[in-house]
Amino acid sequence: MLEIDIQKRLRDFELEVKLDVEAGQTLMLVGDNGCGKTTLLNLVAGLENPDRGRIALDGKVLFDCSKRIIVPPEARGIGYVFQSYALFPHMSIYDNVAFGLRIRRMAAGEIKILVKEHLEAAGLWEIRAAKAANVSGGQKQRAALARALIIEPRLLLLDEPLSALDVRKQATMRRELRETIRACAVPCIIVTHDLRDVASMGDQACLLEQGKIAQHASAEDVLSWGLGADPDGER
Amino acid sequence: MSQNIACDQTELIAERETANRDHEFIGIYSRLARASLKAGIAVLLIIAMSFIALPIIALFLKSPLDTTLQSLRDPMALDALRLSLTTSALTTLIVVVMGTPIAYVSARFHYFGKEIADSLIDLPVIMPPAVAGIALLMAFGRMGIVGHYLNAFGISVAFTTLAVIMAQVFVSSPFYIRQARTSFEDVDVSFENAARTLGASRVYTFFHVILPIAINGLISGAIMAFARSLGEFGATIMFAGNFQGRTQTMPLAIYTAMQGDLDVSLCLSIILVAISFAVIILVRTMTRRVTRRC
Structure with a gap:
């Protein structure tokens, strides 16, 4: 389970969030641009540090201000899919997905088996040699997800994973993404x-x-938010 | 009544004809203005190109190939060529090794006094080389503020090959650091963040993600620093002197030969021009590759 209880002073306001996400549960984070969604993901991932509070994952403390515990991002075991996907442009799709395993000094044979398995599941094995900069948006999204999942993360963070795709692809990817996340059975936060x-x-x-946090509800109740405070004023 | 209508129509036609003539006149006038503007720019371009190309062409015309090749055997030319290439290569190595972390820190982090540090790094670009030479002499010369202590240990820096390298590092380092800083700034921070969340340390991320993405810019910067070192004159002559085989680099040898054998001077100049051309082509190719990749 992921436990978050943190505060951080941002430029225009104070970010103050207290929430829990159970293993296998997906928390959807919605809100206007600049309301602190991505900052919250970065704080959980350890890319930024809160001013006060505590973050714990499966009972292990990742950040505790009072005890001065700050676990660096590389030791948190978090799978993070960035809004831009952040695939390394100088590497092939294969090398991108193998990146996390190579850091863990896994044997080359084992890496190959695992990468093949993930790339085949994502439908990317055929384009494994292509440079990340030269593939389509949908392929980038699947490669970024495969790269995040292959390290067997204890938590998944996805920052607007479908925003770079066209509407037709979004529906298909939404289904695929839901199934993949469910199969992981780890806490997941999606912006x-x-x-x-x-x-x-x-x-x-x-x-x-x-x-x-202005409202917190089950996903089914979310559509009623549109009647009151529309979380997405642009649509 | 009908006469009035006919009169109005005649006036209308006359007005239209006047308007058409005006339009035609404006059209011709604007075409003429455009043509003269183009001609003016073309003349300006030809003057500028001639101003740069003429001295270079003159250099080649005044030095026939057989004379150039013969002058290349002159010990003075050979010593200067060897010394220039060796010191410039060493300078580039020092600048890259020391400048890369400085450029990265400058691109990514904010620290107390960053503005001052950045300005200091850029200072040698606008500082006259002769001033740089005097400044280096005052710092590391025998009676300099640091050289004074070095001298007590029997270490003499000024007027040695080390002084040549120090002068070159001083004037050429900003060329590399500025380019490297821009290249690092251009690397999206999300690549760095992605590598960290995948388990990479800061050092691993730097060598496996940031450096390969920024590499073309860094190579361009290193080539520029090499070229600047090769052409360095003012700071070197002030701080290192002009001793053949020890501190006399190519620009210094050109200056010295001018007073005796002009052929040697021309031969060395042609070599420097050739290297400069090669540098420009290399940098342009590198920059094009970076732009295309982005």
């Missing part, structure tokens, strides 16, 4: 702007406003 993502992939949802 999104799209209420369709919330309805189809989430178990619970949080509406973040100016760094505070």
Whole structure:
């Protein structure tokens, strides 16, 4: 289980979040641009540090201000899919997915078996030699997810994983993503702007406003938010 | 009534004809203006190109190939060529090894006094080389603020080959560091973050992710620093002197030969021009590759 209870002073407001995500559960984080969604993911991943509070994953403390515990991002075991996918442009799809395993000094044969398994599951084995910069948006998204999943993370963080795809691809990827996340059985936080993502992939949802949780409900109840405070004013 | 209508129509036609003539006149005028603007720019371009190309062409015309090849056997030319290439290569190595971490820190982190540090790094670009030479002499010369202590240990820096390298490092390091800093700034921070979350340490991330992405920019910077070192004159002559085989680099040898054998001077100049051309082509190729990849 992921436990978050943190505060951080941002430029315009104070980010103050307290929430738990059970293993196998997907929390959808929605809110306007600049409300602190991506910052929250970065704080959990250890890419930024909170000013106060505590973050724990499966009972292991990742950050504790009072005890001065700060586990660096490389030791947190978190699978993070960035909004831009952040595939290393100088590497092939294969090398991108193998990156995390090579750091763990796994044997070359074992790496090959695992990478093949993940790339085949993602439908990317045929283009394994292609440079990451030269593949389509959908392929990038699947490669980024495969790269995050292959290290067997204890937590998944996805920052607007479907926003770079066209609408037709989004529906297919939404289904694939839901199945893949369910199969992992780890806590998962997905940042999104799209209420369709919330309805189809989430178990619970949080509406973040100016760094505070304005609403917290089950994913089914999210559509009713549109009647009151629309979390996505652009649509 | 009908007469009035006919009169109005005639006036209308006359007005239209006047308007058409005006339009035609404006059209011709704007075409003429455009043509003269183009001609003006072309003349300006030809003058600028001639101004740069003419001295280089003159260099080749005044030095026939057989004379150039013969001058290349002159001990002075050979010593200067060897010394210039060796010191410039060593300088580039020092600048790359020391400048890369400095450029990375400058691109990624904010620290107290960063503005001052960045300005200091850029200072040698605008500082006259002769001033740089005097400054180096005042710091590391026999009576300099550091050289004074070094001298007590029997270490003499000024007027040695080491002084040549120090002068070259001083003037050429900003060329590398500025280019490297821009290249590191261009590497999206999300690549770094992705590598960290996948388990890579900062050092592993730097060598396996950031450096390969920024490499073309770094090579361009290193080539520029090498070229600047090769052409260095003012700081070297002030701080290292002009001793054949020890501190007399190619620009210094050109200056010295000018007073005796002009052929040697021309021969060395042609070699420097050839290297400069090669550098420009290399940098342009590298930059094009970076732009295409982005």
